[in-house]
Structure formats: C-alpha cells, structure tokens
Amino acid sequence: xxxxxxxxxxxxxxxxxxxxxxxxxxxxxxxxxxxxxxxxxxxxxxxxxxxxxxxxxxxxxxxxxxxxxxxxxxxxxxxxxxxxxxxxxxxxxxxxxxxxxxxxxxxxxxxxxxxxxxxxxxxxxxxxxxxxxxxxxxxxxxxxxxxxxxxxxxxxxxxxxxxxxxxxxxxxxxxxxxxxxxxxxxxxxxxxxxxxxxxxxxxxxxxxxxxxxxxxxxxxxxxxxxxxxxxxxxxxxxxxxxxxxxxxxx
Amino acid sequence: xxxxxxxxxxxxxxxxxxxxxxxxxxxxxxxxxxxxxxxxxxxxxxxxxxxxxxxxxxxxxxxxxxxxxxxxxxxxxxxxxxxxxxxxxxxxxxxxxxxxxxxxxxxxxxxxxxxxxxxxxxxxxxxxxxxxxxxxxxxxxxxxxxxxxxxxxxxxxxxxxxxxxxxxxxxxxxxxxxxxxxxxxxxxxxxxxxxxxxxxxxxxxxxxxxxxxxxxxxxxxxxxxxxxxxxxxxxxxxxxxxxxxxxxxxxxx
Numbered sequence: 346x347x348x349x350x351x352x353x354x355x356x357x358x359x360x361x362x363x364x365x366x367x368x369x370x371x372x373x374x375x376x377x378x379x380x381x382x383x384x385x386x387x388x389x390x391x392x393x394x395x396x397x398x399x400x401x402x403x404x405x406x407x408x409x410x411x412x413x414x415x416x417x418x419x420x421x422x423x424x425x426x427x428x429x430x431x432x433x434x435x436x437x438x439x440x441x442x443x444x445x446x447x448x449x450x451x452x453x454x455x456x457x458x459x460x461x462x463x464x465x466x467x468x469x470x471x472x473x474x475x476x477x478x479x480x481x482x483x484x485x486x487x488x489x490x491x492x493x494x495x496x497x498x499x500x501x502x503x504x505x506x507x508x509x510x511x512x513x514x515x516x517x518x519x520x521x522x523x524x525x526x527x528x529x530x531x532x533x534x535x536x537x538x539x540x541x542x543x544x545x546x547x548x549x550x551x552x553x554x555x556x557x558x559x560x561x562x563x564x565x566x567x568x569x570x571x572x573x574x575x576x577x578x579x580x581x582x583x584x585x586x587x588x589x590x591x592x593x594x595x
Numbered sequence: 596x597x598x599x600x601x602x603x604x605x606x607x608x609x610x611x612x613x614x615x616x617x618x619x620x621x622x623x624x625x626x627x628x629x630x631x632x633x634x635x636x637x638x639x640x641x642x643x644x645x646x647x648x649x650x651x652x653x654x655x656x657x658x659x660x661x662x663x664x665x666x667x668x669x670x671x672x673x674x675x676x677x678x679x680x681x682x683x684x685x686x687x688x689x690x691x692x693x694x695x696x697x698x699x700x701x702x703x704x705x706x707x708x709x710x711x712x713x714x715x716x717x718x719x720x721x722x723x724x725x726x727x728x729x730x731x732x733x734x735x736x737x738x739x740x741x742x743x744x745x746x747x748x749x750x751x752x753x754x755x756x757x758x759x760x761x762x763x764x765x766x767x768x769x770x771x772x773x774x775x776x777x778x779x780x781x782x783x784x785x786x787x788x789x790x791x792x793x794x795x796x797x798x799x800x801x802x803x804x805x806x807x808x809x810x811x812x813x814x815x816x817x818x819x820x821x822x823x824x825x826x827x828x829x830x831x832x833x834x835x836x837x838x839x840x841x842x843x844x845x846x847x848x
Contacts, residue, residue: 393710468820
C-alpha cells in the first residue's frame with residue numbers, strides 16, 4: 346500500500362491549523378499591519394473570519410500570548426490586544442540559521458520582490474505610486490532627525506516599519522494579491538533579520554538610494570530595470586546578513 | 596444571413612447592453628451608498644445639530660449596513676447579480692468630526708460563516724504605520740468634491756487581502772463635509788456580474804476605470820489589472836458608462 350496516498354486521506358492535523366492561524370496573525374503583527382495596542386475582534390468573530398473553530402483559535406491565541414504578541418485583559422473594556430514584542434532578539438534568531446539557509450531565503454525573496462517590481466513597473470499608474478513616494482519621504486525625515494522620534498531605538502524601529510511598508514506598497518502596485526501576501530509573509534520571516542546590519546541607522550543613505558532607484562524604475566515603467574534593482578536590493582541585504590552570520594561565534 | 600453591416604450593428608447593440616449591465620451593477624452599489632449617506636447625515640447631527648456627534652451615535656447605522664452586505668436582507672427590486680456584490684460597507688468620519696474620537700470608521704464586512712464583522716483598526720496615527728485614511732483615493736475623491744468615486748482595482752492589503760474596488764460618495768451635513776460612505780466590491784464578483792454581457796460582444800471588449808486600469812474583460816489580452824494606455828488609438832472605441840468614472844473599450848468597427 347502506498348503510504349503517501351494513505352497520508353493524503355488521514356485527518357487533517359489540528360496543530361497545522363493552529364500553526365496557520367498563529368502564523369497569519371504573527372506575520373501581520375511583525376510587519377505592523379496589526380498595530381501595537383490594537384484590539385482584535387472577539388474570539389467568535391475572529392474564528393468565523395479565519396474559518397477555524399473557536400477551540401483552534403483559542404489555542405492559537407494562547408501560543409501568541411506565550412510569544413508576547415497578544416495580551417488578554419478581562420472585565421469591562423477587556424479583550425485581546427496586539428503587543429509588539431519588545432525585541433524577539435534577532436541576533437539569537439540569526440544563530441539558528443546556517444549561511445546556506447539565509448542564502449536560500451534571499452533567493453526566494455529576490456524572486457518575489459523582483460517580479461513584484463517588474464509587474465509594478467508594467468502596470469502601475471501614478472495614483473498607485475503616490476503612497477510609496479510618501480513613505481520614502483517619511484523615511485528620509487526620520488533618518489535626518491532621529492531625535493524627533495524619541496530615541497535612536499524608536500527611530501530605528503520606525504524606519505524598519507516604514508521600510509516594510511515601502512516594499513508592501515511596491516508589491517501592491519503589481520496588482521497581484523498573491524505576490525503582496527507573499528511579500529508580507531517573507532518580511533515577517535526575515536524582515537527583522539535583513540534589517541540587522543542597519544541597526545544604529547548605519548547605511549541609510551545606501552538603502553534610501555536603492556529604494557529610490559526601485560521607485561524610479563517603476564515610475565518610468567522600466568520593468569527590467571525595476572526587477573534588477575529590486576533583486577539587487579534583496580541580494581545585497583542578504584549578503585550583509587550572511588557576513589554578519591559568519592562572524593557570529595556559536 | 597449576416598452581412599458585415601448587421602454584424603457591426605449587433606456588436607454595437609451588445610456593447611450598449613454591456614454598458615447598461617455595468618451601470619446597473621455600479622448603480623446598485625451607489626444606491627446602497629446613498630442610503631448610508633442619508634442615514635449618516637441624521638447620525639452626525641444629533642438633536643438637529645444641537646450637540647457634537649460621538650462615536651456611539653454612528654451605531655444607529657448598523658442595521659442598514661448589515662442589510663446591504665452580501666448575504667444581508669437586500670432590496671427585492673434589484674436583480675440578483677447586483678445585490679450580492681458588497682463585501683464591506685460603512686461610514687468613515689472626517690478627522691475631528693466626532694467629539695470623542697478624532698479618527699473613526701463604522702465599517703462592517705461580510706462573514707460567510709455568520710453575522711457581519713466589524714473592522715477594528717488602530718486609529719491613532721502616532722502608533723499605526725498604516726491607517727491615515729485621508730490619503731486613500733476612496734476618501735480623497737469625495738473629500739475633494741467628487742460626487743461618485745470608483746477607486747481601484749487595487750490590492751486591499753489592509754482589510755481583505757483581495758483585489759478590490761471601493762466605491763464612495765461624500766457625506767455632507769449642515770453644509771460641511773462630514774465624511775465618506777463607501778463600499779468594497781471584490782473584482783472577481785464584479786467580473787461575475789458583468790462578464791455575461793461582455794462575452795456577447797464579438798471581439799475584444801473590456802471595462803476600464805478613469806485612469807485606464809482594466810476592471811473586467813472578455814479577453815486574456817486585456818485582463819483585469821492590466822492598463823489600457825492607448826488613449827485615442829483608432830483600433831479601439833471608448834464608450835462612457837453613464838456619468839460613472841468607467842468606460843467600455845471595444846475593437847473599433
């Protein structure tokens with residue numbers, strides 16, 4: 346008997362559903378689509394919208410609470426609230442990846458970001474691009490006056506959120522919902538790691554120049570150039586990250 | 596037997612029928628928005644305008660919003676392909692309108708497995724990287740005076756993860772702009788509503804928004820999401836869809 350075929354018709358593992366829900370919500374929190382302090386819908390509503398049972402949803406919320414990404418308050422005005430984790434220590438996470446895994450992440454991300462940028466160049470209209478130019482201006486403002494953000498750490502966190510927003514806006518300009526979802530997922534996975542070499546605001550000028558090169562190629566409708574600079578942007582960041590990983594002692 | 600002249604005439608009639616079908620679908624949504632607008636005007640002028648409105652005043656809109664969502668108690672006089680379009684609907688307050696919330700959405704979404712669901716968003720511009728809604732075309736259009744706005748198709752990564760259209764109208768109360776009544780329609784459902792009519796047209800035919808983005812089409816060469824940039828090309832003729840910001844493009848002939 347073919348075991349693989351048997352496995353196809355075995356009951357769907359409920360932990361897989363819990364993981365999928367945890368994944369979806371954690372991704373949204375990590376990239377700022379769900380903001381710090383935001384109240385989540387009630388358990389019944391959320392379960393309905395995600396298409397899972399309340400039992401599955403409760404397990405997922407428990408996992409998110411343990412990871413510090415959701416806080417539940419009881420009583421009047423209570424409910425589940427989003428918590429942006431103080432810092433899931435990215436250096437500790439970086440240690441868990443070998444260089445070839447990081448290279449592979451970069452390959453996947455470059456494929457998504459490159460194709461999204463090419464399609465954005467071919468399909469976007471000026472109104473699609475206004476948000477991403479606004480985001481780039483905001484990033485320059487934060488980088489030019491980090492004190493205005495409160496602290497250098499807060500300035501860096503804001504820059505990282507804006508960087509994520511820029512890339513999501515480019516992906517959305519491609520008109521592909523799937524590429525946009527994949528961009529959001531990849532950012533949640535390796536966004537905080539790719540940002541590691543920039544801690545302390547170093548390298549902002551170089552990053553900003555690459556962002557403007559991507560946005561410029563998209564605006565000119567130059568698909569091949571947009572793809573090339575978007576891929577280069579991801580691969581450069583991956584290369585910096587691999588250098589950092591190789592210098593980390595076990 | 597058909598002569599070329601009668602074929603051209605048939606294409607013309609089918610194009611006119613497709614324009615009518617698109618108008619009907621969009622007007623069905625705008626009709627729901629006019630109801631929301633009128634109800635919102637009453638909500639934002641509590642006691643005849645004697646006091647400033649608060650967020651709780653907008654809760655009175657809910658029965659109407661729920662009824663106009665797909666799966667709700669839709670008006671019987673509209674055809675079925677019009678009534679099942681609305682995936683999200685609501686009122687978006689102009690910043691500063693409400694006494695107790697500077698930013699506020701009364702926004703509800705369809706829920707295939709039960710009662711409509713309220714969209715909750717962090718409305719504090721200082722802590723949310725995303726939700727200053729005044730930048731979005733569905734808000735900026737009505738707030739700068741457009742009577743009817745059709746925004747998109749666009750990837751709605753904030754609410755639904757779907758490729759969507761947002762239709763909106765201004766809400767004006769006591770002579771001043773109070774916010775926007777808006778509705779989300781998934782592109783795939785809008786296509787479902789108009790494709791039967793587009794398919795009847797011989798040759799390529801597609802619907803574009805004011806900027807030339809294709810909304811629905813009878814050909815893979817001009818699929819939804821692509822851009823029609825050949826303004827003034829002799830190969831195509833362009834028909835307006837009533838006074839909506841939409842046009843039907845067909846092969847000239």
